[in-house]
Amino acid sequence: MKTTEFTLNLQAYVDGELDSSRRAEVERVLASDAEARQLVEGLRQLSDLVRSHEPVARVPESREFYWSQIQKRIAVAEATGNRESREVSGALQWLRWLAPALGVAAVAVLIALPTREASGVAQAGGSALEDAVSMTFRSDADGVTIHWIN
Amino acid sequence: MSLKSDYPSAADEQLVAWAKDGDTEAFEELIHRHRDKIYARAMIMMRNEVDAVDLSQEAWVKSWQRLHQFQGESSFATWMTRIVINLCLDQIRRQKRTRAESIEEMQEESGGVERHMPVAEANPTEGLESEEVRRRIDEAMGKLTDAHRTVLVLHEFEGLEYKEIAKRVGISIGTVMSRLFYARRRLASLLQSLKRERSE
Numbered sequence: 444m445k446t447t448e449f450t451l452n453l454q455a456y457v458d459g460e461l462d463s464s465r466r467a468e469v470e471r472v473l474a475s476d477a478e479a480r481q482l483v484e485g486l487r488q489l490s491d492l493v494r495s496h497e498p499v500a501r502v503p504e505s506r507e508f509y510w511s512q513i514q515k516r517i518a519v520a521e522a523t524g525n526r527e528s529r530e531v532s533g534a535l536q537w538l539r540w541l542a543p544a545l546g547v548a549a550v551a552v553l554i555a556l557p558t559r560e561a562s563g564v565a566q567a568g569g570s571a572l573e574d575a576v577s578m579t580f581r582s583d584a585d586g587v588t589i590h591w592i593n
Numbered sequence: 594m595s596l597k598s599d600y601p602s603a604a605d606e607q608l609v610a611w612a613k614d615g616d617t618e619a620f621e622e623l624i625h626r627h628r629d630k631i632y633a634r635a636m637i638m639m640r641n642e643v644d645a646v647d648l649s650q651e652a653w654v655k656s657w658q659r660l661h662q663f664q665g666e667s668s669f670a671t672w673m674t675r676i677v678i679n680l681c682l683d684q685i686r687r688q689k690r691t692r693a694e695s696i697e698e699m700q701e702e703s704g705g706v707e708r709h710m711p712v713a714e715a716n717p718t719e720g721l722e723s724e725e726v727r728r729r730i731d732e733a734m735g736k737l738t739d740a741h742r743t744v745l746v747l748h749e750f751e752g753l754e755y756k757e758i759a760k761r762v763g764i765s766i767g768t769v770m771s772r773l774f775y776a777r778r779r780l781a782s783l784l785q786s787l788k789r790e791r792s793e
Binding site: 447450451454455458460485486489490492493494496497498499500501502503504506509510512513514516517520524 | 617628633
């Protein structure tokens with residue numbers, strides 16, 4: 444009885460999947476092992492048989508009907524694709540306006556961060572920007588810090 | 594732009610070029626030429642006429658959408674076959690998620706392949722007409738599990754190497770090897786029993 448690894452190596456040999464050194468190793472074994480030679484021959488014959496007799500099948504619909512079905516699916520796919528691309532485009536329009544606003548907000552947050560924080564109490568005070576007021580709330584119990592910028 | 598009468602005599606490459614320019618008649622000619630092969634590939638993978646028609650049509654829709662990506666590195670038929678195989682693999686994965694593994698697959702996972710060594714017997718298709726051999730192979734392949742049939746089709750008909758099959762199916766090379774071996778052993782056994790059934 445051959446081991447699993449050896450058996451799969453024989454198959455890999457038949458399938459041309461071994462490098463030259465492993466191929467030479469298998470060939471050395473084959474020279475003296477009739478059972479291995481029989482297995483290799485069986486695998487080779489089966490592979491040749493299957494490859495040369497690939498099952499065939501015909502579309503069970505007429506040329507016109509088959510094509511009309513595909514045309515419909517293409518039309519649906521294109522309509523869906525266009526709608527999706529319009530939706531994406533609409534979202535991008537919003538982002539164009541939203542991005543600068545988000546940028547300003549981010550800068551304001553960065554400026555506000557160094558403001559004094561008090562544990563568990565709300566603070567209101569001035570920041571580096573004269574007209575901006577920031578408020579920080581921190582709760583150690585909840586592990587939460589909130590910065591509010593006006 | 595071509596004349597309609599040119600389509601049947603035009604090479605695939607020419608039809609692809611016309612189709613890339615939006616010529617749907619050129620695309621329809623490509624479908625007409627290759628539809629049986631693409632359908633047959635879907636049929637051998639899915640073993641179900643409804644799925645095979647659906648997936649083969651889906652493959653043509655995808656190819657129309659991605660035609661600009663086809664640069665002619667392989668033949669158009671090979672490119673199309675790849676598309677339909679990928680759709681079949683996706684479908685098999687979806688179906689597998691909704692049903693239990695077969696007993697056969699569980700047995701394969703739990704035991705070594707040495708239990709399934711091919712039996713040295715006479716050629717099971719000896720003396721048969723080519724069409725009969727083809728029919729028997731098709732019938733036997735229909736009795737394999739999806740997992741075994743898939744690696745067999747990818748290896749024998751698509752000519753893919755182990756590592757490429759592993760990548761496409763999402764399994765290790767070792768699993769590809771054991772599934773392929775088991776599939777061959779089972780196929781040989783099924784062909785033998787079909788021969789016995791016919792001779793009785």
